Amino acid sequence: MARIVMKFGGTSVADLDRIRNVANRVKREVDAGNEVAVVVSAMSGATNQLVKWCTDLSPLHDAREYDTVVATGEQVTIGLLAIALQTIGVDARSWQGWQVPIKTDNAHGKARVEEIDGTLLIERMKTGQVPVVAGFQGIGSDNRVTTLGRGGSDLSAVAIAAAVKADRCDIYTDVDGVYTTDPRIVPKARKLPAVAYEEMLELASVGAKVLQTRSVELAMKQRVRVQVLSSFEDKPGSMVVDEDEIVEQPLVTGVAYSRDEAKVTLRRVPDKPGIAAQVFVPLSEANVNVDMIVQNLGADGTTDMTFTVGKTDLPRAKEVLEKARPVIQFESMITDPEVAKISIVGIGMRSHAGVAATMFKALSEKGINIQVISTSEIKTSVLVGLEYTELAVRALHTAYGLDAEG
Amino acid sequence: MARIVMKFGGTSVADLDRIRNVANRVKREVDAGNEVAVVVSAMSGATNQLVKWCTDLSPLHDAREYDTVVATGEQVTIGLLAIALQTIGVDARSWQGWQVPIKTDNAHGKARVEEIDGTLLIERMKTGQVPVVAGFQGIGSDNRVTTLGRGGSDLSAVAIAAAVKADRCDIYTDVDGVYTTDPRIVPKARKLPAVAYEEMLELASVGAKVLQTRSVELAMKQRVRVQVLSSFEDKPGSMVVDEDEIVEQPLVTGVAYSRDEAKVTLRRVPDKPGIAAQVFVPLSEANVNVDMIVQNLGADGTTDMTFTVGKTDLPRAKEVLEKARPVIQFESMITDPEVAKISIVGIGMRSHAGVAATMFKALSEKGINIQVISTSEIKTSVLVGLEYTELAVRALHTAYGLDAEG
Structure with missing residues (x-):
């Protein structure tokens, strides 16, 4: 017997047939003797329609009213799934955010979960009832x-798993797990049976959008064991767990x-103390x-500074830097949106030297020029020309022995 | 300065343009210096879709989950209307049933309002803010x-008008008032400037579906002055008020x-005490x-009993009566769904004799046979053949001098 939180996204509950399918999946876990709570998103497309209505009425709509409108998407799904479960003999009851309650701050449209009292949910689960909880709302x-902002249902699921002290939080999605890299680029990519929280965070932050970053952070903090698996196929997924x-x-x-990144270079900046602050504080503001x-320090008392910003932020960054030019006193600014960031991620890098060297060698052998390098404890990233993205990913996947056999 | 509750039904908020139109109407009342609260239904069609989903999943769905799903229709409209109002400079805030709160009993799907605390709404109205309250829910x-069941938004509006001690409850709808009869049958029908609560109740119960019956009952009990008017035209409607x-x-x-009625006749029932109970108790059960x-008492110690039931209830009524036949001992049962009930309604009938005589004479002159007659203090109804419906209505409308001039 285990206590499980099962989370289903919008495509998994897109219509009544899929909702029935979800109900059957839940029933299987209940029949296996588990205590189950379910968290669901809105039917796919529903949220977009609701957001569009708000935006069409006013691009600058009140976030409180936006929340009132948009939260209805999940409210519909919890009621329908509860009915579907009851229809196949599973005792179920829907829960809106305010009924649990899932207490958040008042940052409407992007609220943060502050506290969930799991007492009521646990009580119901112990009687064999399945709570069907609205994701994304509080x-x-x-x-x-x-x-909670886009993707917030993952966060709801992890937070509820922590609140009810679940043994596992199963995130059902349209991919069947976490892969060694994007299978669309590398057909030999392998599904990982297990990933450490820290690795998942780094992978999420560089574009492997399986789980919302905030939900991984929360899972790590609360030590919630997360499984990513397919809602359409019937096989085990990837576990996101403690590295131990x-x-x-x-x-x-x-x-x-x-x-999603763009490169900015400030040429011939006077190399004096505090210059980094003069560049980065205005950007942060x-x-x-x-x-x-x-x-890079030059010989003549000047320095070249290169950094990356989000591609969509590039126009704003340029404006801010031009405005600060009299203070920073750079000679010229060169920007380049035609770049890609390629990263290798692994807990193992912490205890092994020379891991990055393999990366540089593999890229060099393919004639790929490295523009910028940055490293963290478990990640090494390089910036390369955008057109080299696929080539670089494939080369590194092979170089680190990640290709599937056969 | 007056305090007004404005209620808009589903067709009045069917799309964003109509919601903007409603916002403008509300703004006009606010600009005129009034304190305003608004009650809205779901966008027309929305509720039907939500109900269909529940029914498709299970014809016998849990009423609590049905309520969770269906209540989202009004939740969407309150948020959108609040945004539309804010956009044109009217301070507004949406209120769901549980936020007011509108306390009801637990009869899900057809709950009754038990108590509304108007304190918070009045506070907001006094600051010039317009509360936009979800109808139909609690x-x-x-x-x-x-x-609250179909048509429940009218009830919400009247109940809220009572709770905030409003001077008037304006019900905006797709007709522009209460008429002397159905204008589709009698083009000379006139809009009534005022109708008494009791009259409105009798009119509603015999098919003039301008206002839901329960909302008229509540208005009468709480002495709420109700106005029925068009949300598409800009002219005064009909006031539903105390007869004084x-x-x-x-x-x-x-x-x-x-x-909507059908006639049932039981022939040659033994005329003994308690026979009415033997017939009507099983039907009621x-x-x-x-x-x-x-x-009608026969000469031979038997009697013929004739009564009407809802047309959709006829098959059930026949089944119940056949089952009770050994006890009731009627000789035969004759049923006829091809009937119509025509009623004249008026407070004035209370103090004037002979009003009904005009009815019988007018129908007789047109050769219309009266099958059953029933009277109450302010209403006289007759049952006639279905095919005579329009003829009878027109004849009576003329006979009582109700035709518009010109």
Whole structure:
């Protein structure tokens, strides 16, 4: 007997047939003697329609009213799934965010979960009833419905799993697990039976969008064992767990890429103390996230600074830097949106030297020029020309022995 | 300055343009210095879709989950209307049933309003904010969303008008008021400037479906002045008020008809005490509503009993009566669904004799046979052949001087 939270996204509950399919999956876990709670998203497309109505009425709509409208998507699904479960003999009851309650802050449209009291849910689960909880929503201290922002249902599921002390949080999605890299680029990519939280975070942050980053952070903090699996196929997925649970740890677990960054270079900046602050504080104040940073010292008392920003933030970044030019005193600014960030991720890198060298050698052998390098404890990233994305990913996947056999 | 509750039905909020139109109407009342609260239904069609999903999953769905699903229709509209109001500079805030709260019993799917605390709404209205309240829904003592049954938004509006001590409850609809009869049958029908609660109740119960019956009952009990008016045209509607407010009281206010009844006759029933109970108790236990009843005593110690039941209840009524035949001992049962009930309604009938005589004479002159007659304090109804419906209505409308001039 285990206590399980099962989470189904929008495509898994897109119509009545799929909702019936979800109900059957839930019934199987209940019949196996498990205590089950379910978290669901809105039927796919529903949220977009609701958002569009709000935006059409006013691009600058009140976030509180937006939340009132948009939260109805999940409310519909919980009621329908509860009915579908009851129809096949599973005792079930729907729960809206305010009924649990899932307490959040009052940042409407992108609220953060503050506290979930799992007592009521646990009580019901112990009687064999399946709570069907609306994902993506909560209740603020202003007694108004809040939503957690896009992808928030994953976060709801992990938070509820923590609140009910679940043995496992199963995230059903349209992919069947976490892969060593994007299978669309590398057909020999392998599904990973297990990934460490830290690895999943790094993979998520560089574009492997299986799980929302905030939900992985929360799972790591609360030690919730998460499984990513397919809602359409019937086979085990990938476990996202504490690294101690992973028996055989490879040096590199996965290769990830991101095409969402742009490169900015400030040429011939006077090399004086505080210059980094003069560049990055104004960017931060303008909500521009800066990622990779390198600085090359010149011989003449000037320096070249290169860094990356989100591609969509590039126009804003340029504006901010031009405005700060009298202070920073750079000679010229060169920007390039035609770049990709390729990363290798693996807990094993912590205890092994020379892992990155393999990366540089593999890329060099393919004639790929590395523009910027940045490293963290369990990740090494390089910036390359956008057109080399697939080539670089494939080369690294092979170089680290990740290709599937046969 | 007045305090007004404005209620808009599904066709009035069917799309974003109509919601904007409603917002403009509300703004006009606010600009005129009034304190305004708004009650809205779901966008037309939305509720039907939600109901269909529930029914498709299970014809015998759990009413609590049905309520969870169906209540989302109004939740969407309140959020959108609040945004539309804010966009044109009107301070507005949406309120779901549980936020007001609108406390109901736990009869899910057809709950009754038990108590509305208007304090919070009045506070907001006094600051110039417009509360936009979801019609049709409330919250039960089980902390679950309830719905009031079809047409329940009218009831919500009247109940909220009572709770905030409103001077008037304006019900915007797709007709522009209450008419002396159905204008589709009698082009010379006139819009009534005022109707008494009791008259409105009798008119509603015989098929003039302008206002839901329960909402008129509540308005009468709580002395809420209700106005029925068009959401598409800009002119005064009909006031539904206490009879004391109506200056010139005609003998007959309106002519109504209903094609929803069927006639049942039990021939040669033994005329013994308790026989009526033997007939009507089993029908009542089977939830068959009996309306008009007449009994003709025969010369031979038997009697013929004739009564009407809802047309959709006829098969059930026949089954129940056949089963009770050994006890009732009727000789034969004759049923006829081809009937119509025509009624004249008017407070003036209370104080004037001979009003009904005009009815019988007018119908007789047109060669219309009266099958059953029933009377109440302010209404006289006759049952006639279905094919005579229009002829009878027109004849009575003329006979009581209700035709518009010109």
